[in-house]
Amino acid sequence: MASVEIAGVSKQYAGAWAVDRVSITVPDGSFFSLLGPSGSGKTTLLRLVAGFLRPDAGTVRIGPAIVNEVPPHKRDIGMVFQQYALFPHQTVLDNVAFGLEMRGMGRKAREAKAREALEMVRMAGRERAYPKELSGGQQQRIAIARSIAARPAVWLLDEPLSALDRKLRIEMQSELRSLQKLLGITTIYVTHDQEEALAMSDGIAIFRDGRIAQQGSAEDLYERPADGFVADFLGSANLIEGVVARGPQGLHVVAEGEAFRPSADHILRENERVHLAIRPERLDLSGAPGAAQGLPARVESVLYLGSDLRVVLRTRGGALLVARAPSRGTALAEGAEVFAAFKPEDAAIVAH
Amino acid sequence: MSRTSSLAGTAERAPAARRPFRWKRAEALLAPAFLYYFVLLVLPSAAFCVVSFYGRSDTGFFDGVFTLKNYVSVLTDGFYLGSLWLTFRISVETTLACLLLGYPAAYYLAKLSPAARKKLIILLLFPLLLSTVIRVYGWIALLGRRGIVNQVLLSSGATDYPIAFLYTEGTVLLGLVSILLPYMIINITNTLITIDPALREAAAAHGAGPFKIFLKVTLPLSGAGMVSGAVMVFTIAMSTYIISFLLGGPKVKLLGNLIFDSTSSFNWPLAAALSVVLVVATAAACGAMVRLLGSPANGMAR
Known part of the structure; x- marks a missing residue:
């Protein structure tokens, strides 16, 4: 060998x-x-x-x-x-x-x-x-x-x-x-x-x-994908454009007017343009706004895939998001307003 | 479904059976060519088979009386048997020479890019534009008593008398090979280029050097081309007439020439019997070749 x-x-x-x-x-x-x-x-x-x-x-x-x-x-x-x-x-x-x-x-x-x-x-x-x-x-x-x-x-x-x-x-x-x-x-x-x-x-x-x-x-x-290409090629990923800004609690990413805390292992540079990369299965549509970090969005379409649903969302900033939600217990209709929440550790910050 | 059974079961489906052939449409497409050959080849062939069993007639083509006399003389007379053997031997030699000379050339052509190969193949086919008679006369101009070769030999003092190149077996062989070699090259090339390059790579990856790759992969997989080339060359050589007539003269009489001689002396039934023997001998030899080395159809030496 x-x-x-x-x-x-x-x-x-x-x-x-x-x-x-x-x-x-x-x-x-x-x-x-x-x-x-x-x-x-x-x-x-x-x-x-x-x-x-x-x-x-x-x-x-x-x-x-x-x-x-x-x-x-x-x-x-x-x-x-x-x-x-x-x-x-x-x-x-x-x-x-x-x-x-x-x-x-x-x-x-x-x-x-x-x-x-x-x-x-x-x-x-x-x-x-x-x-x-x-x-x-x-x-x-x-x-x-x-x-x-x-x-x-x-x-x-x-x-x-x-x-x-x-x-x-x-x-x-x-x-x-x-x-x-x-x-x-x-x-x-x-x-x-x-x-x-x-x-x-x-x-x-x-x-x-x-x-x-x-x-x-x-x-x-x-x-921990290095960039948007890797994030999107390996599985699929929602990419949200943002920029690194300095706030009272240190560096964070601002996207669509909202501040997102980075998880511990990201190294950020101020004013750097980045993407937040979030896996479809890590977007939670069940919660109310404010309970966690996330973005408000409108449901554009719902696809039934058997074990789960594929939900296409449009944020207020115009970004297209894809979420996966369990088909059982999720009631979503086209045009519904939802809150797409995600944990800091589920949002990889990748180079623009 | 359990894991083991799914592995053994669903995984291995045999290739689906072919759809049965639809005859009606195929027949319609075949009809014109079939009719042409039936009227102009099958019927006349059947006719000369029949004629070969009649005696000769001084006034007509044949006497209409059944006899085995023609076959008896063809198959027992040393003159005819000798010619049959000579025809067979020269044809085998021609085929072997074309294989030996043609394979390396075909191998080279197959390695070229399609564009380069096309140019060289056009070059290879170029001599076919020239009538065989003219090309064979070229050999006479070269090899005759006062031909170019003898002129050079005489004037350089290498020989005192012109050498008799013409009317020898060797010269007939030379002429046949020069005319038939392109057929062999093209047949082998066409087979070589169909061999999937991945097969050679697979052989290399599993330990075969260039020579072993040739021996274990390229050569056996080009068997079909060698067989179809050999069948073509052998068949044309067996039935040759003009090449042996011009280069072999009265000394190298092949079966084709004897058939012509018989018709010149108005012995049509004998000519017919000789023709039947020639066809049967050629077909038998080709059948043996295909059986021994693989058929041109299945693309493998088995």
């Missing part, structure tokens, strides 16, 4: 920086997600780690060794591709045993190992099938088995679940995570699905335009 260390890595594509001075350390045995919209550079970074691309600047280390010049087949990696990329002319067993065969293992030994990997992904019994005879979900399991059969030092996954339907995707998330823990394998996982990243990862880096907007644990990013 080995850690992966990416230090100041840049990669240019057609004159633009696809990856721009990115540094990430993935500790040995941990699960790290690269999250971002398409074209943000996350897949390019994964391909740099795999060795399909060479960085224009910076270093990639696997374990102690710099691997910038090492071709993919000498990097001791396993990889799962978005569209499975199974060898169509080989049986399931030969596909899974491929990495072992390339590492020079004899037929008997590698087939035993491959069967073991097939059992881990619950595909034992389909050894003789060809990939085209399997469903998409089954093919992805085979691709997963192929990538781990040789017990590589680093596991790379490029949006492996994006082609599957939602229910299957959620099942596979927990399976992938438990497999990763079982093997203790250092893992880099590319996804554009924030829920997936939150559910699976020890660490997450959020990409925007080739750079890392923020990295940290799932909780770090969700509770």
